[in-house]
Amino acid sequence: MNMVENARWDSSLSFILAMIGASVGLGNIWRFSYVLYSNGGGSFFIPYLIAIAIMGIPFLILEYGIGFSFKDSFTNIFKKINPKFEFISWIIILIIFTIGVYYVVIIGWDLAYLFSSFTFSWGNDPALYFTKTIGGSSNLSNPISFLIPTTLCVVFVWFLAWLISHKNLNEGIAKFSKIAIPLLFVMMAGIIIYALTLQGAYIGIETLIKPDWNMLLNINVWLAAFSQILFSLSMGQAIVVTLASYLPEDSKLIDNVFIVVISNSLFEIFTAFGVFSILGYMSFNSGIPMIQIISEGTGLIFVVFPNIFNIMGPIGHILAPLFFLVIFFAGMTSIIGMMEPVINSVLHKFKMSRKKSVTIVCAIACMFSLIFTINIGSYLVGIVDEFANTFGILLFVAIQCIIFGWIYDIKSLIPVLNENSRIKVGKTWVIIIKYVLPIFIIIMWLMGVSNLLLNPELINLIVYSIITVLILTASGILYKIKS
Incomplete structure (x- = not known):
C-alpha cells in the first residue's frame, strides 16, 4: 500500500502525458467529427469554445485542486469530506469500472481490425464482417455464441493493461505514456497530412465546416x-x-489544465479534418453524396473506413494498419487512465499492494468484458454505453460540483491552485462551480434521461435494472466494509 500512497510523478511531463492519454480516446476519433458536422459545422465552434471556457476548464481545475490537496484515493477523499459520502464515491467508481469493461471490448474490435488490415480479410462487405465475426448484431436468436477473434483480443488487451498498470507509477503508466502519446500524435499527424492531399479532400472539409448559423x-x-x-x-x-x-508539491496546476485542454481540442479538431478529408475522397471517387457516407461510432470506423481502404489501392494497405494502430494507442492510453481510480480505490480500501490490486481489478473486469464478446456484443455495448453516460456520469458530475462546491470549502483551494500557477482563479471560478455547472448539467441529465426512457425496448430496461442493482449492491457492500 505504501508504494502507491507515496507515489509521485517523476516530472510534470509524465503527468501531462498521462492526462492527455486519458483524455484523447476513441471518442475524439470517431465522435467529434460527426458532432461537429451535425451541429452546425463551423458555427459549432462557438458553443464548443464556450463549453470549454465555462465547464471544461473550471471543472478540471477543481479536480486538479481536489486531487492535489488530498493526495488520496477518490473514495477516501469523499470519506474525509463526510463518511457517508463514501457510498456515493463507490457508485462513481463502479460506473467508471463498467465503462472500462465495455471500452476494452471496442479496443478489442479495433485490434481485430488491425490484424485484418494487413490482408483486408474484411472483404468487400465490412458491415457483414463486423456483424458475423467481430461485433455481432442485435439478432437475439443466437446470443450466447462467442465471437472468438474478439474474445482473444479482449483478453490480450486486459493482459496488456495489467502489464502496464501493475508496475509502479513511473515505470508503468508514465513510461508507457511517454512512448504512446508522442507516437499517437505523430501517426495521426501523418494520416491527416496525407488525407489532406487526397482527391476530393476539399469536398469533405467543406461539408464539415460549412457553417449553419441558425x-x-x-x-x-x-x-x-x-x-x-x-x-x-x-x-x-x-x-x-x-x-x-x-503530483509533486511544486506543480503548476492551472497551467497544466490549459496544456491538457488545448492538446485534447487540437487533436480532435485536426482529426475531424483528416476523417472528413478521407470521406471526401470516398465521395469523389464513388460518386456517392457525402450525406450517404457520413457516419459515427462503430459504423464509421469498422464499416465506412474499411470500404474506403478497399478502393485506395496499394496505399490503402499502408494507411489501414496505421489508422487502426492509432485507434489502438488512443484506446490503450485511455483505458489505463480510466482504470487507475478503480485500482487506487481498491488498493486503499483493502490495504493491498499495487500489483495485487491491479491483478484483481483486471481479472474481474476481463470476465465481465467477455460478456460483450458474444453474438449480440455490439448491441449490449450500445445499451450499457447509453446507461453509463446518460444515467451515470452527467448526474455524478453535478453531485461532485455540489459536494466540492457547497459542502467542502472550495475557497480553500484557491491559494493551492494559484501558488505555483501563472494563470490564476478567483471568485468567478467559485461561482461557476457552485451555481452555473450544477444547474446546467442537471438540465442536460434530465433531458438525456427523458429521451432515454421514451419508449425504451424491454431488453434495455432489463439491462438498466440489472446494472443499477449490481452497482448499488456492490457499492453498499464496499461502503460497509471497514478499511
Missing part, C-alpha cells in the same frame, strides 16, 4: 457542445482527481 438558436446544439467537452476531457470520472493526487 443552428446556434437550437438548444440541442449547445447541449451537444457541453456533452462533447464533458466526455472528451473525462470530466467527473475520478481519473483526473486520481492522477492529480500523484
Whole structure:
C-alpha cells in the first residue's frame, strides 16, 4: 500500500502525458467529427469554445485542486469530506469500472481490425464482417455464441493493461505514456497530412465546416457542445482527481489544465479534418453524396473506413494498419487512465499492494468484458454505453460540483491552485462551480434521461435494472466494509 500512497510523478511531463492519454480516446476519433458536422459545422465552434471556457476548464481545475490537496484515493477523499459520502464515491467508481469493461471490448474490435488490415480479410462487405465475426448484431436468436477473434483480443488487451498498470507509477503508466502519446500524435499527424492531399479532400472539409448559423438558436446544439467537452476531457470520472493526487508539491496546476485542454481540442479538431478529408475522397471517387457516407461510432470506423481502404489501392494497405494502430494507442492510453481510480480505490480500501490490486481489478473486469464478446456484443455495448453516460456520469458530475462546491470549502483551494500557477482563479471560478455547472448539467441529465426512457425496448430496461442493482449492491457492500 505504501508504494502507491507515496507515489509521485517523476516530472510534470509524465503527468501531462498521462492526462492527455486519458483524455484523447476513441471518442475524439470517431465522435467529434460527426458532432461537429451535425451541429452546425463551423458555427459549432462557438458553443464548443464556450463549453470549454465555462465547464471544461473550471471543472478540471477543481479536480486538479481536489486531487492535489488530498493526495488520496477518490473514495477516501469523499470519506474525509463526510463518511457517508463514501457510498456515493463507490457508485462513481463502479460506473467508471463498467465503462472500462465495455471500452476494452471496442479496443478489442479495433485490434481485430488491425490484424485484418494487413490482408483486408474484411472483404468487400465490412458491415457483414463486423456483424458475423467481430461485433455481432442485435439478432437475439443466437446470443450466447462467442465471437472468438474478439474474445482473444479482449483478453490480450486486459493482459496488456495489467502489464502496464501493475508496475509502479513511473515505470508503468508514465513510461508507457511517454512512448504512446508522442507516437499517437505523430501517426495521426501523418494520416491527416496525407488525407489532406487526397482527391476530393476539399469536398469533405467543406461539408464539415460549412457553417449553419441558425443552428446556434437550437438548444440541442449547445447541449451537444457541453456533452462533447464533458466526455472528451473525462470530466467527473475520478481519473483526473486520481492522477492529480500523484503530483509533486511544486506543480503548476492551472497551467497544466490549459496544456491538457488545448492538446485534447487540437487533436480532435485536426482529426475531424483528416476523417472528413478521407470521406471526401470516398465521395469523389464513388460518386456517392457525402450525406450517404457520413457516419459515427462503430459504423464509421469498422464499416465506412474499411470500404474506403478497399478502393485506395496499394496505399490503402499502408494507411489501414496505421489508422487502426492509432485507434489502438488512443484506446490503450485511455483505458489505463480510466482504470487507475478503480485500482487506487481498491488498493486503499483493502490495504493491498499495487500489483495485487491491479491483478484483481483486471481479472474481474476481463470476465465481465467477455460478456460483450458474444453474438449480440455490439448491441449490449450500445445499451450499457447509453446507461453509463446518460444515467451515470452527467448526474455524478453535478453531485461532485455540489459536494466540492457547497459542502467542502472550495475557497480553500484557491491559494493551492494559484501558488505555483501563472494563470490564476478567483471568485468567478467559485461561482461557476457552485451555481452555473450544477444547474446546467442537471438540465442536460434530465433531458438525456427523458429521451432515454421514451419508449425504451424491454431488453434495455432489463439491462438498466440489472446494472443499477449490481452497482448499488456492490457499492453498499464496499461502503460497509471497514478499511
